[in-house]
Amino acid sequence: MANIHIVIPARLKSTRLPNKMLADIAGKPMIQRVYQQVAKSKFDSIIIATDSQKIKDIAESFGAKVVLTRDDHQSGTDRIAEAVTKLGFADEDIVVNVQGDEPLIPIENIEQAAQLLIDKSEAVVSTLCEKITDVEDIYNPNNVKVVFDKNNYALYFSRASIPFERGFSEKEQINISEFFRHIGIYAYRVAFLKHYAELTVSPIEKYEALEQLRVLYNGYKIAIEQSAKSTPAGVDTLQDLEKVRRLFNV
Numbered sequence: 001m002a003n004i005h006i007v008i009p010a011r012l013k014s015t016r017l018p019n020k021m022l023a024d025i026a027g028k029p030m031i032q033r034v035y036q037q038v039a040k041s042k043f044d045s046i047i048i049a050t051d052s053q054k055i056k057d058i059a060e061s062f063g064a065k066v067v068l069t070r071d072d073h074q075s076g077t078d079r080i081a082e083a084v085t086k087l088g089f090a091d092e093d094i095v096v097n098v099q100g101d102e103p104l105i106p107i108e109n110i111e112q113a114a115q116l117l118i119d120k121s122e123a124v125v126s127t128l129c130e131k132i133t134d135v136e137d138i139y140n141p142n143n144v145k146v147v148f149d150k151n152n153y154a155l156y157f158s159r160a161s162i163p164f165e166r167g168f169s170e171k172e173q174i175n176i177s178e179f180f181r182h183i184g185i186y187a188y189r190v191a192f193l194k195h196y197a198e199l200t201v202s203p204i205e206k207y208e209a210l211e212q213l214r215v216l217y218n219g220y221k222i223a224i225e226q227s228a229k230s231t232p233a234g235v236d237t238l239q240d241l242e243k244v245r246r247l248f249n250v
Contacts, residue, residue, distance in 0.1 A: 002092045003044040004114050007083055008034055009076035010059075010100040012052035016236050021055055021100050023241055026248040030235065031055060032062050033103035033248070041107050043096070043114070049083035074201070075211035077186070081196045091191035094118070099184045099234055103244060106229040109185060117187040120223035123153065124192035125215050128227040132179040142236050144182040144210060146224065154222040157182055157210050183231045186212070192220070 010021045010031050017023070021031045028036075031048065038046055048059045051071035059066045067083040080097055089095065096114050098105060109128055117126035129146050137143045141159040148154045156162065165174055188196075202217035215222055235241050 002094055002118075003090070004094045004096065005087075005089060006038050006041065006043050006046045006096045006098055006110065007080045008038065008046070008048045008098050008100050009079045010048055010050040010052070010055050011073075011076070011079070012050070012055055014101075017238060017241065020235055020241065021050075021052075022058065023235070025103060025241075025245055029058060030103055031059060031100055034098065034100050034105075035059070035062070035064050037103055037105060037107070038098050038110065041110055043110075047083060047087065048100075049079050051079070077188075077193075077211045077214075078197055080188075081193045084190055084193050089190045091189075091194070093190040095188050095190055095193060097186040097188065101235040102184065102231070103235070104232040104247065105185065106227075106231060108228045109183065109231055112225075112228050113185050113187040116223050116225055117189065120152070120221075123221040123223035124189050125212070125220070126187045126223040127154070127212070128183040128185055128231075129180040129224055130183060130227050130230060132176060132181050135174060135176055137181060138174065138176070138179050143233070144184075146180050146182040148180075148224050152223055152225050154212075154216065154224045156216070157208070157212055159208055159210070180226075183227055184234055185231075 014020050022029045025033050048064050048066045049069050050056055051069050056066045056068055067086055069079050069082045073079040113126050113128055138161045144157055145162045146157045147163055199214050199218045205213040
């Protein structure tokens, strides 16, 4: 039977919010908040993959297992692929990528992503989404939108407002029920991860700055379904960080 592992990619030099992995949230760095949330699950192991000795030292101080990776990776998936190779996970194992900037991610959603990949044998990756309820989120490039087919396989991910509703130019006229926000959690088959870095990086991945587009561009399937629980957006900006801090201080 396949083992299921959680790997948390943690890059210190984030672009939009520098050093956010170490940002204080109610007295603890964000990476610790994420780790402690994930530790409520019952998977086989939890590992932090980072390019920073500083993050490694802090993470080990609160008991986390850490793998130090190169600092030239293009994405969190590339970082996880290196970590998986170093850790020697079996090809049949599953790895769940929990972003290091999502301290409020529900455990139910982590378990759901893993189970979806188990159930969808044709997919090499699984992920989650949820309905968009605020029309402004459709036009926010920090909210990645996704469209998928009737069999729950992703067709495309974009920072743009997809699908485009022809004939409706005003925001208040849009049928919001057909818009879904991608939740940044992934489950991968280890056999696929081991050659992910060899896949062709497409122009659309670079344009959108979305690593999952490499999977689709190279002809692989990503399974997707609506999340069991609503997931607060990750921490990408200072405003996001302040919002999360308020929630922890309630």
